[in-house]
Amino acid sequence: MTTQYLLQLVISGLVVGSIYAAVALGFTIxxxxxxxxxxxxxEFLMVGAYVCYAFxxxxxxxxxxxxxLTILFGMVLAVILERLILRPMIGExxxxxxxxxxxxxxVLRSIVTAVWGNDIxxxxxxxxxxxxxxxxxxxxxxxxxxxxxxxxxxxxxxxVFFKYSKAGVAMRATAFNQQVAQSMGISVKHxxxxxxxxxxxxxxxxxxxxxxxxxINSSLYHFGLKVFPATILGxxxxxxxxxxxxxxxxxxxxxxxxxxxxxxxLSGVKExxxxxxxxxxxxxxxxxxxxxxxxxxx
Amino acid sequence: MHYCGDFRTSYEKDVEIFQxxxxxxxxxxxxxxxxxVPFLLKGEYLWIVLQIVIAVIGxxxxxxxxxxxxxxxxxxxxxxxxGAYTSAYLTAKMGVSFWVGIPAAGLVTAMAGMVFGVPSLxxxxxxxxxxxxxxxxxxxxxxVRWESVTGGSYGIVVxxxxxxxxxxxxxxxxxxxxxxxxxxxxxxxxxxxxxRTGRAFMAVRDHYISAEIMGISIYKxxxxxxxxxxxxxxxAGALFGxxxxxxxxxxxxxxxxxxxxxxxxxxxxxxxxxxxxxAIFMILLPKVLSVITEAVAADIxxxxxxxxxxxxxxxxxxxxxxxxxxxxxxxxxxxLIKAYWKLYPFSY
Numbered sequence: 254m255t256t257q258y259l260l261q262l263v264i265s266g267l268v269v270g271s272i273y274a275a276v277a278l279g280f281t282i283x284x285x286x287x288x289x290x291x292x293x294x295x296e297f298l299m300v301g302a303y304v305c306y307a308f309x310x311x312x313x314x315x316x317x318x319x320x321x322l323t324i325l326f327g328m329v330l331a332v333i334l335e336r337l338i339l340r341p342m343i344g345e346x347x348x349x350x351x352x353x354x355x356x357x358x359x360v361l362r363s364i365v366t367a368v369w370g371n372d373i374x375x376x377x378x379x380x381x382x383x384x385x386x387x388x389x390x391x392x393x394x395x396x397x398x399x400x401x402x403x404x405x406x407x408x409x410x411x412x413v414f415f416k417y418s419k420a421g422v423a424m425r426a427t428a429f430n431q432q433v434a435q436s437m438g439i440s441v442k443h444x445x446x447x448x449x450x451x452x453x454x455x456x457x458x459x460x461x462x463x464x465x466x467x468x469i470n471s472s473l474y475h476f477g478l479k480v481f482p483a484t485i486l487g488x489x490x491x492x493x494x495x496x497x498x499x500x501x502x503x504x505x506x507x508x509x510x511x512x513x514x515x516x517x518x519l520s521g522v523k524e525x526x527x528x529x530x531x532x533x534x535x536x537x538x539x540x541x542x543x544x545x546x547x548x549x550x551x
Numbered sequence: 552m553h554y555c556g557d558f559r560t561s562y563e564k565d566v567e568i569f570q571x572x573x574x575x576x577x578x579x580x581x582x583x584x585x586x587x588v589p590f591l592l593k594g595e596y597l598w599i600v601l602q603i604v605i606a607v608i609g610x611x612x613x614x615x616x617x618x619x620x621x622x623x624x625x626x627x628x629x630x631x632x633x634g635a636y637t638s639a640y641l642t643a644k645m646g647v648s649f650w651v652g653i654p655a656a657g658l659v660t661a662m663a664g665m666v667f668g669v670p671s672l673x674x675x676x677x678x679x680x681x682x683x684x685x686x687x688x689x690x691x692x693x694x695v696r697w698e699s700v701t702g703g704s705y706g707i708v709v710x711x712x713x714x715x716x717x718x719x720x721x722x723x724x725x726x727x728x729x730x731x732x733x734x735x736x737x738x739x740x741x742x743x744x745x746x747r748t749g750r751a752f753m754a755v756r757d758h759y760i761s762a763e764i765m766g767i768s769i770y771k772x773x774x775x776x777x778x779x780x781x782x783x784x785x786x787a788g789a790l791f792g793x794x795x796x797x798x799x800x801x802x803x804x805x806x807x808x809x810x811x812x813x814x815x816x817x818x819x820x821x822x823x824x825x826x827x828x829x830a831i832f833m834i835l836l837p838k839v840l841s842v843i844t845e846a847v848a849a850d851i852x853x854x855x856x857x858x859x860x861x862x863x864x865x866x867x868x869x870x871x872x873x874x875x876x877x878x879x880x881x882x883x884x885x886x887l888i889k890a891y892w893k894l895y896p897f898s899y
Contacts (some may be wrong), residue, residue: 290677341875347676348623352816353874355809359867368858478688481681489677511617528685535670535682 260391260493262511263504268397268466270503273406275459276476277483278408279452279497285428285490286448290351291384294456295477300361301457302464302473310374323456323461331453331531335446358474366471373470373541380465400462407458408496411451415492424448425535428490481507482527486534488544497542501528557651560576568741573683585730591725597722599838602731604726605791606830609821610814611740612783617812619744620776622671626683627784627811628692632803634660634785637709638804642793649712649793653732656789658784663690664781671773687805694800708798709792722794729790736783741823743779752776753821783866817873819882828881 304326308345313349321455337358342350381396415421426434435441460473483502487494510523540546559565569575576618590602613627638656641647647655667686671679694701701707711719712728719725743749751772754762759769792798818829840862875883 272809284677290680308842338871338875345874345878347680348617348812348820349678349816349874349878351677352812353871355812356867356870360864360871362859363862363864363867366866450744469790478684481684483677485681502739509653519696521696526879528688532670532689535591535674535685539678 257391262339262507264393264397266399266504266507267500269548270500271401271477272459273479273503274496274499275404275407276456277480277499278411279456279493280480280484281490281492281495282448283452285444286424292351292353293361294480296361297456297459298359298451298476299365300491304468305374305461321463323457327453327457328450331449332446335449338376360472362474371471371524373468375468376465377547381443396466398424400466403462404459406456412492420447429443479527482531485531486541489540490545491543494541494543505530562683569752597726599834601722601726601729601794602833603831604729605787605794606834608733608736608743608825609787609811610826610830611737612780613811614815615740616776616780618815619749619756620752620773622773622776623680624683625680625808625812626667626687626874628786628803628807629687630664630781631788631807632690632694633663634788635798636694636701638789639792639798640662643707643709653786653789657785660785661778661782664777665774668774668777671777672770685809691800691804694803707776708797708799709795717881725794732786732790761805817880819880823883824885825880825882830882836869837866847875
């Protein structure tokens with residue numbers, strides 16, 4: 254295994270990891286504020302990618318306008334889903350909530366395949382420049398770099414949002430204790446809706462970015478499943494943890510795949526490595542790197 | 552005939568599963584009806600019933616784990632696979648008899664379930680759900696890659712069981728084999744939840760700290776629950792493999808796990824009869840949907856493609872609607888119907 258190959262693995266791992274981080278961020282925002290485990294996170298990503306495709310390619314809208322329209326679409330979708338499906342589920346046991354989001358994911362997936370079919374679609378014209386630059390002797394496509402930078406910006410924006418903005422503080426308060434938040438004049442309902450909106454938007458942007466690199470097809474939702482290793486590693490309710498977890502999972506997945514290919518002659522490790530890591534983390538450090546430890550008292 | 556109160560005079564009467572003569576007669580008729588199914592239904596319909604009976608075993612198993620012990624499992628599909636592959640490997644490649652293969656499949660799956668249940672010692676709720684999701688993907692990966700045992704993507708061809716010279720080759724004869732397993736296992740589950748073990752499961756579910764204070768070893772019972780549940784999954788998976796005469800990895804993907812979870816939620820968590828209802832509902836639902844889409848597609852060919860991709864969506868939508876409007880499942884509705892007729896016509 255050459256250093257070049259290793260570097261390539263690291264770079265593509267970081268790029269994919271940054272997308273994982275974006276989706277994991279969306280997942281964590283919902284979990285933190287509403288305690289809903291969203292199994293449809295990957296479908297948000299997929300819907301975002303397809304809607305942006307529809308605007309850019311099928312309607313010929315310029316990219317920046319299309320991005321804004323996609324964000325707007327994500328917001329509307331999130332509000333509708335939150336109001337119609339998730340609101341009635343407040344107070345139901347965790348298993349019902351898991352099941353309802355799984356059902357939701359099936360519905361979203363089928364709508365997307367009904368509208369756009371199963372074929373791989375490619376953004377045309379490409380959103381980012383196609384040239385490659387050389388980093389430490391390794392050729393790296395510029396779109397990789399753009400993708401990485403944009404998701405990092407996204408993560409930074411939301412960390413600042415949570416730390417300093419009024420809505421962000423209100424969301425954290427709601428996450429901490431809903432009743433107290435309510436009595437301090439925070440509308441918990443609005444916070445719930447807001448967290449779904451942010452989550453859908455962040456994942457949608459992630460979808461546009463990844464769709465731009467790999468092309469989009471109906472198996473994009475697989476990204477949503479990788480979110481679990483990432484968030485568990487980072488700690489389920491930590492924004493920073495989601496970002497780091499996503500990057501680490503992306504890296505580890507690529508590196509383990511590369512190592513097994515060159516030394517053990519074993520292919521396809523990529524699909525399973527994140528889950529093996531997940532099980533190991535759960536056994537050693539169940540609340541992840543930055544997660545809140547749940548302390549139970551009788 | 553209904554009694555207006557409990558008139559049990561002996562301990563034996565008190566522990567009977569079917570307590571009133573009315574229930575016993577009903578159960579007798581149900582059993583007769585089940586035995587008569589192969590004479591009434593043929594071809595595809597019989598195959599659907601066969602699938603339902605196998606699904607009942609799996610759903611009851613999952614309900615023991617999720618409904619009674621409160622441990623969410625998203626890996627039931629993979630445990631099915633472990634059972635199916637074990638039995639297929641033993642019977643097709645090592646020449647062991649089916650009648651040894653099935654219990655062996657159950658035991659191996661129980662072992663696998665307990666291994667993947669180890670995280671449950673420290674985790675609960677959501678964390679456990681995610682751990683079992685990971686086990687689903689890891690096992691699925693093993694099914695595809697461990698080619699010397701699982702045959703990789705080619706799968707394994709298996710045969711139907713035989714006793715002496717008689718081979719249960721037709722669906723009708725194999726149905727009786729499956730039915731026998733199902734009846735025994737459902738009765739076992741019904742009895743299990745009335746024993747110390749079953750009550751311990753429920754105590755662990757309802758409040759595990761209290762359970763521990765009362766002297767119930769939660770680790771032991773959580774692992775045991777994983778073991779029993781996986782045993783059921785293994786047997787169901789093995790029976791399914793022999794029914795299909797072919798075992799391959801696509802039959803045990805995450806979709807299967809989701810369908811089983813949906814069965815017990817729609818049927819009713821913590822209810823044996825609910826698992827049965829759920830299994831019937833979730834097996835019939837896709838068949839009914841595909842009949843409808845075919846009919847629609849035949850009338851209006853232009854939307855045929857659209858209708859097919861909506862099938863999954865409608866499936867998901869029904870799960871969602873069920874959870875919103877009937878969160879306690881079909882078992883709850885069944886109870887209401889029974890109560891209504893018990894008091895009929897004086898419902899107040």
